[in-house]
Amino acid sequence: MAMQATEQEVRGTFGERLAGFWRAASVPLMAILLAALIGAIILIISGANPIDAYAALFRGSFSNARAIGRTLEKATPLILAGLAVAFAFKGGLFNIGGQGQLLIGAIVAAALGFGLNGLPFIIHMPIALLGGALAGAFYASIAGALKAFTGAHEVITTIMLNFVAINITDFLSNGPWKDTGIVARTPAILETAAIPKWDSIPLGFFIAAAVAIIIWYLLFRTTLGFEIRTVGLNPNAAKYAGIRVARITILTMAISGLLAGMGGSIETLGVVGRFQPGFNIGLGFDGITIALLARTHPLGVIPAAILLGAMQAGSSQMQFDAKVSFEIIDVIQALILFFVSAEMIVRWILRIRGEGDGGVRLSSGWGQG
């Protein structure tokens, strides 16, 4: 067909794409800046020097190869937690249950890691990794099915499932899967299940980044991705167009849980080496901040996760050098989340005209989703 537009015309020129990128990135960048500013005020109120604190934070996260390795290590589960939330957002679902899915994924990965004997690395590690991911997928699909068949809102069910997951993993690591000794934890995983490090750079990071690219492809280049995004934008229209909404809802939740579960697996197999209670509390909430900071774009999740990972990696250095309690990064994260979602404030400061892409709309009531 002669009328067919070229790739260039569809996607715009380089300059246009750059401008589009700036439109997308300016709000998150400004949000980070504003959050850092208010964080500095809180630091001054609590009697610390914000410049010292931020400098120490930076030293602890980027100053040498070991620090960078630590940052990437922290960023790895964050990428997956962020992807889990971002992916569900695209399907119109708010998965706050990343924490629970992550725990389930972590303990299953640990069990496969110490329980399967005599397998070579090339088989053992992927089995443990995917086993954890699938466990997370199964766990999240419970909330998906409840939403699809009864209308129970996923925000409440996933939060409740978080508490259930804490109890389940607590029971397993203190009962059937308990290590010898008095500490409640599973035995260490076998060498063949461990995700190796290359010097100080964790290989798990590259797995997570690759997954982000796969998710981007799935969402924007496949029919399934199109269906998921259509359901996310307007479930009624999707139903009218012949998309089976219930099926897509469950599948979206399952893939979201798969990602969170994989975050738990990678953390277990690459960093912790076993499961112990109290494992990575807060990752589920971090995922929300990352997803919104990335404007729910799968590839944007990578830099957003590196930023938060750097804050976590540098926080102990900051506590040590500047005598600032490391929880200040939680406050800064909350502020980032506020400014990113309160786009209007940022747009007003930046004097950006016109409507944005509207951000995320989820609140349609408890039973009407």
Next chain:
Amino acid sequence: MTSNVALIKNSSWLDFLRKTGVWISILVVIGAIYGYLTEPQITTSMLASTLRQSTPLVLGALCGLLGERSGVINIGIEGQMLLSAFTGFLANVYTGNLLVAVMVGVLTGALLGGLLAFMSVTLKMDQIIGGTVINILALGLTGFFYQTGLTTQGKLQPIELGPLASLPLVGPVLFENPPITYLAIILVFVMHYMLFYTRWGLRTRAIGEHPRAADTVGINVNRMRYINVIIAGGIAGLAGAFLTLEAVGSFERAMTNGRGFVALAVMIFGKYMPFGVWGSALLFGFATALQTQLQFSGTIQIPHQFIGMLPYLLTIVVLAGFVGRTRPPASEGKPYETE
């Protein structure tokens, strides 16, 4: 005012009560009497514990109810409770005055209510994300400012209501409670009266159901949403104060333990009605009391983690079973735009 049927007292709750409430109450009374005759001490402590466990849930659910009746979804109840519990606790540590501490807690909740109103009414942010901001902010702020080793100077003590307190069973359960527990019950009645028998209540329900219509008759929708969400925040703040100043006597990280979210399930199960909320909060309180009782008695050989899941599983079951059968206010979750 009689033209709009939906705004008049929702009579479905009466049907609901008639159908299920009567039978449940009869069963509960028979169970309580039977329990009292066979195991007087355990029964008394179980019922008293049910009432106290239900207090933060009643308050949290009333907070959610007032917000949603006015059209604002509040999933930040958890954060409102947590930060209020913390500030109330700090106020008590530094002033030693319990009344001041409770008021600080209520004010903190109201302030966060103001923040939620700002985000959802003025900024027209997605309300679920707005609530999440509050939850994460509360978690971060309490974590940052928390110091170990602080304890309150006394907690709110039970008040015996004269001769009523010496009645068998009923006395210790109903008439020998600390102040916030009484206050929660009073608030249930007050909220019911206010919502269904006053002008403010009619207007509140109007802006939750049909803000455009409310606007045409001269109600300032956004101002009213602000006021109600702030009042609701104060009620959640009272729940927070209950946790540190009446129930525990100290602050622990993330001590709300999901109660703010359970409260939302309580609200839905209670069909957005104050008395319904009270009834369902008692059911959840009973689940929690049962859980504690089973954990301590050790008579049943179930790992304690499975008992610990009980209130959360109950929340899921209730939500799955009832969410489709309740009708939430029609305009909840939608920012109101004037034309």
